[in-house]
Amino acid sequence: MMKVENLSIHFxxxxxxxxxxxxxxxxxxxxxxxxxxxESGSGKTMxxxxxxxxxxxxxxxxxxxxxxxxxxxxxxxxxxMREIQGRDISMxxxxxxxxxxxxxxxxxxxxxxxxxxxxxxxxERREKAxxxxxxxxxxxxxxxxxxxxxxxSGGMRQRVMIAAAIVxxxxxxxxxxxxxxxxxxxxxSILKLLKKLxxxxxxxxxxxxxxxxxxxxxxSRVLVMKDGVIVEEGDAEKIFKNPQTPYTKELIQAIPGxxxxxxxxxxxxxxxxx
Amino acid sequence: xxxxxxxxxxRKMGKTGYNFTFGLVLTVIMIGLIVLGFFWTPYDTEAMQGxxxxxxxxxxxxxxxxxxxxxVFSRVLAGAGSTFLVAAGTILIGGxxxxxxxxxxxxxxxxxxxxxxxxxxxxxxxxxxxxxLVIITVWGTGKYKVMLALGVAFIPSFARIVRGEFMRxxxxxxxxxxxxxxxxxxxxxxxxxxxxILPALLSALTIGFNNAVLAEAxxxxxxxxxxxxxxxxxxxxxxxxxxxxxxxxxxxxxxxxLVLIVLGAGMLGEGILDRFGGGRS
Numbered sequence: 119m120m121k122v123e124n125l126s127i128h129f130x131x132x133x134x135x136x137x138x139x140x141x142x143x144x145x146x147x148x149x150x151x152x153x154x155x156x157e158s159g160s161g162k163t164m165x166x167x168x169x170x171x172x173x174x175x176x177x178x179x180x181x182x183x184x185x186x187x188x189x190x191x192x193x194x195x196x197x198x199m200r201e202i203q204g205r206d207i208s209m210x211x212x213x214x215x216x217x218x219x220x221x222x223x224x225x226x227x228x229x230x231x232x233x234x235x236x237x238x239x240x241x242e243r244r245e246k247a248x249x250x251x252x253x254x255x256x257x258x259x260x261x262x263x264x265x266x267x268x269x270x271s272g273g274m275r276q277r278v279m280i281a282a283a284i285v286x287x288x289x290x291x292x293x294x295x296x297x298x299x300x301x302x303x304x305x306x307s308i309l310k311l312l313k314k315l316x317x318x319x320x321x322x323x324x325x326x327x328x329x330x331x332x333x334x335x336x337x338s339r340v341l342v343m344k345d346g347v348i349v350e351e352g353d354a355e356k357i358f359k360n361p362q363t364p365y366t367k368e369l370i371q372a373i374p375g376x377x378x379x380x381x382x383x384x385x386x387x388x389x390x391x392x
Numbered sequence: 393x394x395x396x397x398x399x400x401x402x403r404k405m406g407k408t409g410y411n412f413t414f415g416l417v418l419t420v421i422m423i424g425l426i427v428l429g430f431f432w433t434p435y436d437t438e439a440m441q442g443x444x445x446x447x448x449x450x451x452x453x454x455x456x457x458x459x460x461x462x463x464v465f466s467r468v469l470a471g472a473g474s475t476f477l478v479a480a481g482t483i484l485i486g487g488x489x490x491x492x493x494x495x496x497x498x499x500x501x502x503x504x505x506x507x508x509x510x511x512x513x514x515x516x517x518x519x520x521x522x523x524x525l526v527i528i529t530v531w532g533t534g535k536y537k538v539m540l541a542l543g544v545a546f547i548p549s550f551a552r553i554v555r556g557e558f559m560r561x562x563x564x565x566x567x568x569x570x571x572x573x574x575x576x577x578x579x580x581x582x583x584x585x586x587x588x589i590l591p592a593l594l595s596a597l598t599i600g601f602n603n604a605v606l607a608e609a610x611x612x613x614x615x616x617x618x619x620x621x622x623x624x625x626x627x628x629x630x631x632x633x634x635x636x637x638x639x640x641x642x643x644x645x646x647x648x649x650l651v652l653i654v655l656g657a658g659m660l661g662e663g664i665l666d667r668f669g670g671g672r673s
Contacts, residue, residue: 172568172571200574201574203573211569217569220588221590234574283573
Protein backbone atom coordinates (compact mmCIF):
# COMPACT_ATOMS: atom_id res chain seq x y z
CA MET A 119 0.00 0.00 0.00
CA MET A 120 1.21 3.46 -0.80
CA LYS A 121 0.30 6.44 1.33
CA VAL A 122 0.93 10.10 0.58
CA GLU A 123 0.62 12.36 3.62
CA ASN A 124 0.52 16.15 3.69
CA LEU A 125 2.70 16.52 0.64
CA SER A 126 3.58 20.12 -0.26
CA ILE A 127 5.87 21.27 -3.05
CA HIS A 128 6.73 24.70 -4.37
CA PHE A 129 8.73 26.01 -7.29
CA UNK A 130 11.47 28.51 -6.78
CA UNK A 131 12.61 30.40 -9.82
CA UNK A 132 14.52 33.68 -9.79
CA UNK A 133 13.53 34.24 -6.17
CA UNK A 134 9.85 33.86 -6.92
CA UNK A 135 7.88 31.23 -5.05
CA UNK A 136 5.00 29.34 -6.54
CA UNK A 137 3.02 26.68 -4.74
CA UNK A 138 2.47 23.65 -6.92
CA UNK A 139 1.16 21.05 -4.54
CA UNK A 140 -0.46 22.07 -1.27
CA UNK A 141 -0.90 19.65 1.59
CA UNK A 142 -2.36 16.69 -0.27
CA UNK A 143 -2.96 13.27 1.27
CA UNK A 144 -4.26 10.08 -0.29
CA UNK A 145 -3.55 6.39 -0.36
CA UNK A 146 -3.33 3.76 -3.04
CA UNK A 147 -4.38 0.30 -1.90
CA UNK A 148 -2.62 -2.76 -3.26
CA UNK A 149 -4.09 -3.66 -6.61
CA UNK A 150 -6.22 -0.55 -6.82
CA UNK A 151 -6.44 1.79 -9.80
CA UNK A 152 -6.63 5.35 -8.55
CA UNK A 153 -7.23 8.20 -10.95
CA UNK A 154 -6.01 11.77 -10.59
CA UNK A 155 -7.72 14.29 -12.85
CA UNK A 156 -7.18 17.98 -13.29
CA GLU A 157 -6.24 20.52 -15.92
CA SER A 158 -2.62 21.20 -16.77
CA GLY A 159 -0.94 23.07 -13.94
CA SER A 160 -3.07 21.45 -11.30
CA GLY A 161 -0.06 19.71 -9.78
CA LYS A 162 -0.96 16.17 -10.76
CA THR A 163 2.20 15.49 -12.73
CA MET A 164 4.38 17.05 -10.02
CA UNK A 165 2.78 14.71 -7.50
CA UNK A 166 3.47 11.74 -9.77
CA UNK A 167 7.08 12.71 -10.42
CA UNK A 168 7.71 13.20 -6.72
CA UNK A 169 6.38 9.74 -5.93
CA UNK A 170 8.52 8.32 -8.74
CA UNK A 171 11.56 10.01 -7.20
CA UNK A 172 12.18 12.61 -9.84
CA UNK A 173 11.79 16.05 -8.33
CA UNK A 174 12.56 18.73 -10.88
CA UNK A 175 15.50 21.07 -10.30
CA UNK A 176 13.42 24.12 -9.38
CA UNK A 177 11.08 22.15 -7.14
CA UNK A 178 11.44 22.35 -3.38
CA UNK A 179 9.81 19.92 -1.02
CA UNK A 180 8.04 21.71 1.81
CA UNK A 181 7.08 18.68 3.79
CA UNK A 182 5.03 15.54 3.94
CA UNK A 183 5.83 11.91 3.44
CA UNK A 184 5.29 9.19 0.88
CA UNK A 185 5.08 5.75 2.45
CA UNK A 186 5.53 2.65 0.35
CA UNK A 187 4.55 -0.06 2.80
CA UNK A 188 6.65 1.09 5.78
CA UNK A 189 9.41 3.14 4.14
CA UNK A 190 9.15 6.87 3.74
CA UNK A 191 10.51 7.44 0.24
CA UNK A 192 11.27 11.08 0.96
CA UNK A 193 13.80 10.18 3.66
CA UNK A 194 15.79 7.85 1.41
CA UNK A 195 19.15 8.81 -0.09
CA UNK A 196 19.44 9.07 -3.87
CA UNK A 197 21.16 5.69 -3.97
CA UNK A 198 18.48 4.00 -1.88
CA MET A 199 15.79 5.61 -4.02
CA ARG A 200 17.41 4.24 -7.17
CA GLU A 201 16.97 0.76 -5.69
CA ILE A 202 13.23 1.37 -5.41
CA GLN A 203 12.80 3.03 -8.80
CA GLY A 204 11.96 0.53 -11.49
CA ARG A 205 11.76 -2.33 -8.98
CA ASP A 206 8.90 -1.21 -6.71
CA ILE A 207 7.72 1.94 -8.45
CA SER A 208 7.65 2.44 -12.20
CA MET A 209 6.31 5.19 -14.34
CA UNK A 210 5.18 5.55 -17.92
CA UNK A 211 4.44 8.85 -19.52
CA UNK A 212 2.92 10.65 -22.41
CA UNK A 213 5.40 10.58 -25.25
CA UNK A 214 5.76 7.09 -26.68
CA UNK A 215 7.63 8.44 -29.71
CA UNK A 216 10.55 9.85 -27.74
CA UNK A 217 10.52 7.88 -24.50
CA UNK A 218 12.54 5.02 -25.94
CA UNK A 219 16.24 5.39 -26.59
CA UNK A 220 16.72 5.45 -30.38
CA UNK A 221 20.10 3.70 -30.20
CA UNK A 222 19.09 0.78 -28.00
CA UNK A 223 17.36 -2.35 -29.17
CA UNK A 224 13.92 -3.02 -27.74
CA UNK A 225 15.14 -6.07 -25.82
CA UNK A 226 17.93 -4.13 -24.13
CA UNK A 227 15.56 -1.38 -23.04
CA UNK A 228 13.04 -3.78 -21.56
CA UNK A 229 15.85 -5.59 -19.78
CA UNK A 230 17.51 -2.49 -18.33
CA UNK A 231 15.51 -2.69 -15.08
CA UNK A 232 16.55 -6.31 -14.65
CA UNK A 233 20.20 -5.40 -15.24
CA UNK A 234 19.94 -2.79 -12.49
CA UNK A 235 17.83 -4.57 -9.92
CA UNK A 236 18.45 -8.30 -10.29
CA UNK A 237 21.39 -10.64 -10.65
CA UNK A 238 19.78 -12.71 -13.38
CA UNK A 239 21.88 -14.22 -16.15
CA UNK A 240 21.64 -13.00 -19.71
CA UNK A 241 19.37 -15.86 -20.76
CA GLU A 242 17.06 -15.39 -17.78
CA ARG A 243 16.80 -11.68 -18.51
CA ARG A 244 15.98 -12.38 -22.11
CA GLU A 245 13.30 -14.81 -21.09
CA LYS A 246 11.76 -12.28 -18.70
CA ALA A 247 11.89 -9.51 -21.32
CA UNK A 248 10.15 -11.71 -23.86
CA UNK A 249 7.57 -12.56 -21.23
CA UNK A 250 6.97 -8.87 -20.54
CA UNK A 251 6.55 -8.17 -24.25
CA UNK A 252 4.00 -10.96 -24.31
CA UNK A 253 2.27 -9.46 -21.25
CA UNK A 254 1.71 -6.20 -23.12
CA UNK A 255 0.17 -8.18 -25.97
CA UNK A 256 2.86 -7.63 -28.56
CA UNK A 257 3.25 -10.42 -31.07
CA UNK A 258 6.48 -11.82 -32.53
CA UNK A 259 8.39 -11.01 -29.35
CA UNK A 260 11.53 -12.77 -30.58
CA UNK A 261 11.61 -10.54 -33.63
CA UNK A 262 10.80 -7.37 -31.70
CA UNK A 263 13.56 -8.09 -29.20
CA UNK A 264 16.21 -7.24 -31.77
CA UNK A 265 14.49 -4.24 -33.35
CA UNK A 266 15.05 -0.53 -32.86
CA UNK A 267 12.32 1.90 -31.69
CA UNK A 268 12.07 3.71 -35.04
CA UNK A 269 10.77 0.52 -36.62
CA UNK A 270 7.73 0.54 -34.33
CA SER A 271 4.46 2.48 -34.35
CA GLY A 272 3.42 4.82 -31.53
CA GLY A 273 1.05 2.30 -29.99
CA MET A 274 3.69 -0.43 -30.10
CA ARG A 275 6.25 1.87 -28.51
CA GLN A 276 3.86 2.69 -25.69
CA ARG A 277 3.44 -1.05 -25.15
CA VAL A 278 7.21 -1.48 -25.07
CA MET A 279 7.39 1.34 -22.49
CA ILE A 280 4.84 -0.48 -20.38
CA ALA A 281 6.76 -3.75 -20.77
CA ALA A 282 9.94 -2.01 -19.61
CA ALA A 283 8.07 -0.56 -16.63
CA ILE A 284 6.49 -3.83 -15.47
CA VAL A 285 9.34 -6.23 -16.16
CA UNK A 286 10.33 -6.17 -12.46
CA UNK A 287 6.67 -6.49 -11.35
CA UNK A 288 6.52 -3.20 -9.43
CA UNK A 289 4.00 -2.68 -6.64
CA UNK A 290 3.00 0.67 -8.04
CA UNK A 291 2.79 1.78 -11.66
CA UNK A 292 2.35 5.49 -12.28
CA UNK A 293 0.79 6.27 -15.63
CA UNK A 294 0.98 9.96 -16.51
CA UNK A 295 -1.33 10.66 -19.44
CA UNK A 296 -0.22 7.44 -21.14
CA UNK A 297 -2.88 7.62 -23.83
CA UNK A 298 -2.99 11.33 -24.63
CA UNK A 299 -0.59 11.18 -27.56
CA UNK A 300 -2.30 8.17 -29.13
CA UNK A 301 -5.27 7.92 -31.45
CA UNK A 302 -8.63 6.90 -30.02
CA UNK A 303 -8.48 3.25 -31.08
CA UNK A 304 -5.03 2.74 -29.62
CA UNK A 305 -6.07 4.62 -26.47
CA UNK A 306 -8.84 2.16 -25.88
CA SER A 307 -6.57 -0.87 -26.22
CA ILE A 308 -3.90 0.60 -23.93
CA LEU A 309 -6.52 1.25 -21.26
CA LYS A 310 -7.74 -2.34 -21.56
CA LEU A 311 -4.16 -3.53 -21.28
CA LEU A 312 -3.54 -1.55 -18.08
CA LYS A 313 -6.70 -3.00 -16.57
CA LYS A 314 -5.61 -6.52 -17.50
CA LEU A 315 -2.12 -6.06 -16.05
CA UNK A 316 -3.65 -4.67 -12.87
CA UNK A 317 -5.81 -7.76 -12.46
CA UNK A 318 -3.12 -10.23 -13.48
CA UNK A 319 -0.31 -8.96 -11.26
CA UNK A 320 -2.34 -7.19 -8.58
CA UNK A 321 -0.33 -4.08 -9.34
CA UNK A 322 -1.48 -0.72 -7.98
CA UNK A 323 -1.88 1.90 -10.72
CA UNK A 324 -1.89 5.64 -10.24
CA UNK A 325 -3.55 6.88 -13.41
CA UNK A 326 -3.16 10.55 -14.23
CA UNK A 327 -5.22 12.24 -16.90
CA UNK A 328 -7.04 15.42 -17.76
CA UNK A 329 -9.79 13.36 -19.33
CA UNK A 330 -12.45 12.38 -16.85
CA UNK A 331 -14.11 9.98 -19.28
CA UNK A 332 -10.95 7.90 -19.61
CA UNK A 333 -10.46 7.93 -15.86
CA UNK A 334 -14.02 6.85 -15.28
CA UNK A 335 -13.55 3.95 -17.63
CA UNK A 336 -10.47 2.63 -15.86
CA UNK A 337 -10.43 3.70 -12.24
CA SER A 338 -12.44 2.68 -9.24
CA ARG A 339 -11.58 5.80 -7.25
CA VAL A 340 -10.77 9.32 -8.36
CA LEU A 341 -9.07 12.44 -7.00
CA VAL A 342 -9.84 15.77 -8.62
CA MET A 343 -7.02 18.30 -8.33
CA LYS A 344 -7.06 22.02 -8.90
CA ASP A 345 -4.25 24.48 -8.22
CA GLY A 346 -2.33 21.94 -6.19
CA VAL A 347 -5.20 20.96 -3.92
CA ILE A 348 -7.50 17.95 -3.93
CA VAL A 349 -10.96 19.42 -4.42
CA GLU A 350 -12.95 16.22 -4.66
CA GLU A 351 -12.31 12.59 -3.91
CA GLY A 352 -14.37 9.44 -4.12
CA ASP A 353 -15.91 6.71 -6.19
CA ALA A 354 -15.31 7.35 -9.91
CA GLU A 355 -18.82 6.44 -11.00
CA LYS A 356 -20.38 8.67 -8.38
CA ILE A 357 -18.23 11.67 -9.14
CA PHE A 358 -18.89 11.31 -12.83
CA LYS A 359 -22.65 11.13 -12.37
CA ASN A 360 -23.01 13.54 -9.53
CA PRO A 361 -20.12 15.98 -9.26
CA GLN A 362 -20.08 18.02 -6.06
CA THR A 363 -17.87 20.95 -7.00
CA PRO A 364 -18.29 23.42 -9.87
CA TYR A 365 -14.78 22.60 -11.05
CA THR A 366 -15.54 18.91 -11.49
CA LYS A 367 -18.73 19.81 -13.33
CA GLU A 368 -16.67 21.98 -15.64
CA LEU A 369 -14.26 19.13 -16.29
CA ILE A 370 -17.09 16.80 -17.20
CA GLN A 371 -18.64 19.42 -19.43
CA ALA A 372 -15.30 19.76 -21.21
CA ILE A 373 -15.40 16.17 -22.49
CA PRO A 374 -16.18 16.47 -26.20
CA GLY A 375 -19.24 14.67 -27.46
CA UNK A 376 -20.82 14.11 -24.07
CA UNK A 377 -23.85 16.13 -24.95
CA UNK A 378 -25.04 16.24 -28.50
CA UNK A 379 -25.87 19.90 -28.12
CA UNK A 380 -22.32 20.94 -27.31
CA UNK A 381 -20.88 23.72 -29.38
CA UNK A 382 -18.37 21.32 -30.93
CA UNK A 383 -21.09 19.08 -32.27
CA UNK A 384 -23.15 21.97 -33.48
CA UNK A 385 -20.20 23.07 -35.50
CA UNK A 386 -19.68 19.58 -36.91
CA UNK A 387 -23.29 19.24 -37.89
CA UNK A 388 -23.26 22.63 -39.52
CA UNK A 389 -20.21 21.59 -41.51
CA UNK A 390 -21.89 18.35 -42.58
CA UNK A 391 -24.83 20.38 -43.87
CA UNK A 392 -27.46 19.07 -41.48
CA UNK B 393 8.74 4.67 -62.83
CA UNK B 394 12.09 3.15 -63.63
CA UNK B 395 13.63 6.50 -64.39
CA UNK B 396 12.20 7.89 -61.18
CA UNK B 397 13.66 5.00 -59.22
CA UNK B 398 17.04 5.54 -60.77
CA UNK B 399 16.90 9.19 -59.98
CA UNK B 400 16.08 8.47 -56.36
CA UNK B 401 18.90 5.95 -56.22
CA UNK B 402 21.28 8.44 -57.74
CA ARG B 403 20.32 11.10 -55.28
CA LYS B 404 20.78 8.67 -52.41
CA MET B 405 24.19 7.59 -53.66
CA GLY B 406 25.27 11.16 -54.12
CA LYS B 407 24.23 12.02 -50.63
CA THR B 408 25.40 9.13 -48.56
CA GLY B 409 26.84 6.09 -50.29
CA TYR B 410 29.61 7.78 -52.23
CA ASN B 411 31.39 9.57 -49.39
CA PHE B 412 31.05 6.71 -47.00
CA THR B 413 32.11 3.92 -49.35
CA PHE B 414 34.98 5.81 -50.94
CA GLY B 415 36.23 7.12 -47.60
CA LEU B 416 36.05 3.68 -46.05
CA VAL B 417 37.92 2.00 -48.91
CA LEU B 418 40.60 4.68 -48.96
CA THR B 419 41.06 4.61 -45.20
CA VAL B 420 41.29 0.83 -45.13
CA ILE B 421 43.93 0.87 -47.88
CA MET B 422 45.97 3.57 -46.15
CA ILE B 423 45.80 1.85 -42.76
CA GLY B 424 46.74 -1.41 -44.50
CA LEU B 425 49.85 0.23 -45.96
CA ILE B 426 50.73 1.81 -42.62
CA VAL B 427 50.39 -1.49 -40.78
CA LEU B 428 52.51 -3.10 -43.49
CA GLY B 429 55.13 -0.39 -42.91
CA PHE B 430 55.40 -1.31 -39.23
CA PHE B 431 56.47 -4.87 -40.06
CA TRP B 432 58.05 -4.74 -43.46
CA THR B 433 59.59 -2.19 -45.80
CA PRO B 434 61.33 -3.11 -49.06
CA TYR B 435 64.60 -1.49 -47.88
CA ASP B 436 66.05 -0.40 -44.57
CA THR B 437 64.58 3.07 -43.97
CA GLU B 438 67.87 4.45 -42.65
CA ALA B 439 70.37 2.67 -44.94
CA MET B 440 72.20 5.33 -46.98
CA GLN B 441 73.78 4.45 -50.28
CA GLY B 442 75.98 7.06 -51.93
CA UNK B 443 75.80 5.44 -55.35
CA UNK B 444 72.06 5.92 -55.83
CA UNK B 445 71.48 9.51 -54.64
CA UNK B 446 68.35 11.16 -55.96
CA UNK B 447 67.48 8.40 -58.42
CA UNK B 448 64.18 8.80 -60.22
CA UNK B 449 61.45 6.20 -59.59
CA UNK B 450 62.35 2.84 -61.10
CA UNK B 451 61.34 -0.79 -60.68
CA UNK B 452 63.89 -1.24 -57.87
CA UNK B 453 62.85 1.96 -56.07
CA UNK B 454 59.27 2.66 -57.09
CA UNK B 455 59.17 6.09 -55.40
CA UNK B 456 62.84 6.83 -56.23
CA UNK B 457 65.63 7.58 -53.73
CA UNK B 458 66.46 10.70 -51.69
CA UNK B 459 69.58 12.79 -51.29
CA UNK B 460 71.24 10.11 -49.13
CA UNK B 461 70.26 7.27 -51.42
CA UNK B 462 67.51 6.04 -49.09
CA UNK B 463 64.47 4.33 -50.60
CA VAL B 464 61.61 6.87 -50.58
CA PHE B 465 58.86 4.21 -50.65
CA SER B 466 60.24 2.56 -47.51
CA ARG B 467 60.53 5.91 -45.80
CA VAL B 468 57.04 6.94 -46.83
CA LEU B 469 55.61 3.75 -45.34
CA ALA B 470 57.49 4.23 -42.07
CA GLY B 471 56.85 7.99 -42.06
CA ALA B 472 53.13 7.53 -42.59
CA GLY B 473 53.25 5.14 -39.66
CA SER B 474 54.69 7.67 -37.23
CA THR B 475 52.45 10.44 -38.55
CA PHE B 476 49.44 8.17 -38.12
CA LEU B 477 50.58 7.12 -34.65
CA VAL B 478 50.93 10.71 -33.49
CA ALA B 479 47.55 11.64 -34.98
CA ALA B 480 45.83 8.62 -33.41
CA GLY B 481 47.41 9.35 -30.03
CA THR B 482 46.35 12.98 -30.28
CA ILE B 483 42.77 11.95 -30.95
CA LEU B 484 42.87 9.42 -28.13
CA ILE B 485 44.07 11.99 -25.59
CA GLY B 486 42.10 14.99 -26.90
CA GLY B 487 38.96 12.97 -27.64
CA UNK B 488 39.06 10.97 -24.42
CA UNK B 489 39.47 13.93 -22.10
CA UNK B 490 37.20 16.06 -24.30
CA UNK B 491 34.39 13.50 -24.02
CA UNK B 492 34.69 13.33 -20.24
CA UNK B 493 34.82 17.11 -19.81
CA UNK B 494 32.07 17.72 -22.38
CA UNK B 495 29.68 15.10 -21.04
CA UNK B 496 30.01 16.20 -17.42
CA UNK B 497 29.66 19.91 -18.17
CA UNK B 498 26.84 19.41 -20.67
CA UNK B 499 24.85 17.08 -18.47
CA UNK B 500 25.19 18.79 -15.10
CA UNK B 501 25.52 22.44 -16.11
CA UNK B 502 25.83 24.87 -13.20
CA UNK B 503 29.09 25.97 -11.59
CA UNK B 504 30.97 22.89 -12.77
CA UNK B 505 30.06 23.77 -16.34
CA UNK B 506 31.05 27.42 -15.83
CA UNK B 507 34.43 26.58 -14.30
CA UNK B 508 35.46 23.88 -16.74
CA UNK B 509 34.24 25.72 -19.79
CA UNK B 510 36.10 28.93 -18.84
CA UNK B 511 39.33 26.90 -18.56
CA UNK B 512 38.37 25.33 -21.86
CA UNK B 513 37.89 28.76 -23.42
CA UNK B 514 41.25 29.86 -22.15
CA UNK B 515 42.95 26.86 -23.78
CA UNK B 516 40.91 27.31 -26.95
CA UNK B 517 41.92 30.95 -27.20
CA UNK B 518 45.35 29.88 -28.46
CA UNK B 519 45.57 28.35 -31.94
CA UNK B 520 46.08 24.66 -31.21
CA UNK B 521 49.34 24.34 -33.15
CA UNK B 522 50.76 27.38 -31.40
CA UNK B 523 49.78 25.94 -28.04
CA UNK B 524 51.42 22.67 -28.96
CA LEU B 525 54.55 24.61 -29.95
CA VAL B 526 54.68 26.20 -26.51
CA ILE B 527 54.21 22.86 -24.78
CA ILE B 528 56.96 21.29 -26.92
CA THR B 529 59.30 24.15 -26.10
CA VAL B 530 58.75 23.51 -22.42
CA TRP B 531 58.82 19.70 -22.48
CA GLY B 532 61.22 19.09 -25.32
CA THR B 533 60.70 17.30 -28.62
CA GLY B 534 59.98 13.66 -29.46
CA LYS B 535 57.21 11.57 -30.92
CA TYR B 536 55.32 10.98 -27.66
CA LYS B 537 55.69 14.52 -26.42
CA VAL B 538 54.26 15.82 -29.69
CA MET B 539 51.37 13.44 -29.21
CA LEU B 540 50.74 14.72 -25.69
CA ALA B 541 51.10 18.37 -26.67
CA LEU B 542 48.71 18.10 -29.61
CA GLY B 543 46.33 16.02 -27.51
CA VAL B 544 46.06 18.75 -24.88
CA ALA B 545 45.66 21.38 -27.55
CA PHE B 546 42.80 19.41 -29.12
CA ILE B 547 40.76 18.93 -25.93
CA PRO B 548 38.69 22.16 -26.17
CA SER B 549 37.20 21.48 -29.60
CA PHE B 550 36.00 18.02 -28.58
CA ALA B 551 34.77 19.17 -25.19
CA ARG B 552 32.66 21.86 -26.83
CA ILE B 553 31.02 19.54 -29.34
CA VAL B 554 30.32 16.83 -26.78
CA ARG B 555 28.97 19.39 -24.31
CA GLY B 556 26.49 20.73 -26.85
CA GLU B 557 25.27 17.25 -27.67
CA PHE B 558 24.86 16.31 -24.03
CA MET B 559 22.92 19.50 -23.37
CA ARG B 560 20.61 18.54 -26.21
CA UNK B 561 20.14 15.01 -24.87
CA UNK B 562 19.89 15.57 -21.13
CA UNK B 563 16.26 16.71 -21.35
CA UNK B 564 15.30 13.87 -23.69
CA UNK B 565 12.44 11.66 -22.61
CA UNK B 566 14.53 8.52 -22.79
CA UNK B 567 16.87 10.02 -20.20
CA UNK B 568 13.88 10.66 -17.96
CA UNK B 569 12.78 7.06 -18.53
CA UNK B 570 16.23 5.86 -17.55
CA UNK B 571 16.21 7.96 -14.36
CA UNK B 572 12.78 6.59 -13.50
CA UNK B 573 13.99 3.01 -13.40
CA UNK B 574 16.93 3.92 -11.20
CA UNK B 575 19.82 4.09 -13.66
CA UNK B 576 22.89 5.68 -12.05
CA UNK B 577 24.27 8.91 -13.48
CA UNK B 578 27.51 7.52 -14.98
CA UNK B 579 25.49 4.81 -16.69
CA UNK B 580 23.07 7.40 -18.08
CA UNK B 581 26.00 9.43 -19.41
CA UNK B 582 27.97 6.69 -21.07
CA UNK B 583 25.49 3.90 -21.79
CA UNK B 584 22.28 5.80 -22.51
CA UNK B 585 23.40 9.13 -23.97
CA UNK B 586 26.83 8.55 -25.50
CA UNK B 587 25.60 6.21 -28.29
CA UNK B 588 23.12 8.91 -29.26
CA ILE B 589 25.81 11.50 -29.90
CA LEU B 590 28.04 9.07 -31.81
CA PRO B 591 27.28 10.47 -35.28
CA ALA B 592 28.38 13.97 -34.29
CA LEU B 593 31.27 12.63 -32.25
CA LEU B 594 32.58 10.35 -34.99
CA SER B 595 32.66 13.08 -37.56
CA ALA B 596 34.34 15.41 -35.07
CA LEU B 597 36.91 12.71 -34.42
CA THR B 598 37.68 12.22 -38.10
CA ILE B 599 38.00 15.94 -38.69
CA GLY B 600 40.16 16.15 -35.58
CA PHE B 601 42.25 13.29 -36.88
CA ASN B 602 42.86 15.18 -40.12
CA ASN B 603 43.87 18.28 -38.25
CA ALA B 604 46.20 16.20 -36.10
CA VAL B 605 47.86 14.62 -39.16
CA LEU B 606 48.42 18.07 -40.64
CA ALA B 607 49.55 19.51 -37.30
CA GLU B 608 52.09 16.73 -36.83
CA ALA B 609 53.35 17.18 -40.37
CA UNK B 610 53.57 20.93 -39.81
CA UNK B 611 55.50 20.57 -36.56
CA UNK B 612 57.88 18.02 -38.03
CA UNK B 613 58.31 20.32 -40.99
CA UNK B 614 59.37 23.04 -38.57
CA UNK B 615 61.80 20.57 -37.04
CA UNK B 616 60.21 20.23 -33.61
CA UNK B 617 58.13 17.12 -34.19
CA UNK B 618 59.48 13.68 -34.95
CA UNK B 619 63.27 13.77 -34.82
CA UNK B 620 65.72 12.25 -37.31
CA UNK B 621 66.57 9.56 -38.12
CA UNK B 622 62.87 8.64 -37.60
CA UNK B 623 60.83 9.28 -40.70
CA UNK B 624 57.63 11.26 -40.70
CA UNK B 625 55.70 12.65 -43.65
CA UNK B 626 56.12 16.27 -42.54
CA UNK B 627 59.81 15.77 -41.89
CA UNK B 628 60.31 14.24 -45.36
CA UNK B 629 58.56 17.20 -46.94
CA UNK B 630 60.78 19.66 -45.12
CA UNK B 631 63.99 17.76 -45.94
CA UNK B 632 63.08 17.43 -49.59
CA UNK B 633 62.44 21.08 -50.32
CA UNK B 634 66.10 21.76 -51.10
CA UNK B 635 66.01 19.06 -53.77
CA UNK B 636 62.68 19.99 -55.28
CA UNK B 637 64.23 20.59 -58.70
CA UNK B 638 66.60 17.60 -58.73
CA UNK B 639 64.30 15.06 -57.11
CA UNK B 640 60.66 16.15 -56.98
CA UNK B 641 59.60 12.58 -56.13
CA UNK B 642 61.07 13.07 -52.65
CA UNK B 643 58.37 15.65 -51.97
CA UNK B 644 55.53 14.40 -54.18
CA UNK B 645 55.08 10.95 -52.67
CA UNK B 646 55.05 11.88 -48.98
CA UNK B 647 52.70 14.71 -49.91
CA UNK B 648 50.45 12.33 -51.83
CA UNK B 649 50.29 9.96 -48.88
CA LEU B 650 49.42 12.82 -46.57
CA VAL B 651 46.65 13.95 -48.89
CA LEU B 652 45.23 10.44 -49.25
CA ILE B 653 45.16 9.80 -45.49
CA VAL B 654 43.44 13.11 -44.83
CA LEU B 655 41.05 12.68 -47.74
CA GLY B 656 40.05 9.17 -46.68
CA ALA B 657 39.39 10.11 -43.07
CA GLY B 658 37.57 13.28 -44.10
CA MET B 659 35.25 11.50 -46.48
CA LEU B 660 34.64 8.74 -44.00
CA GLY B 661 33.64 11.27 -41.36
CA GLU B 662 31.36 13.09 -43.75
CA GLY B 663 29.86 9.78 -44.86
CA ILE B 664 29.21 8.66 -41.30
CA LEU B 665 27.40 11.91 -40.57
CA ASP B 666 25.30 11.62 -43.73
CA ARG B 667 24.44 8.03 -43.17
CA PHE B 668 23.78 7.87 -39.45
CA GLY B 669 23.27 11.46 -38.40
CA GLY B 670 20.78 12.65 -40.97
CA GLY B 671 17.63 11.00 -39.69
CA ARG B 672 17.84 12.47 -36.23
CA SER B 673 16.46 15.68 -34.95
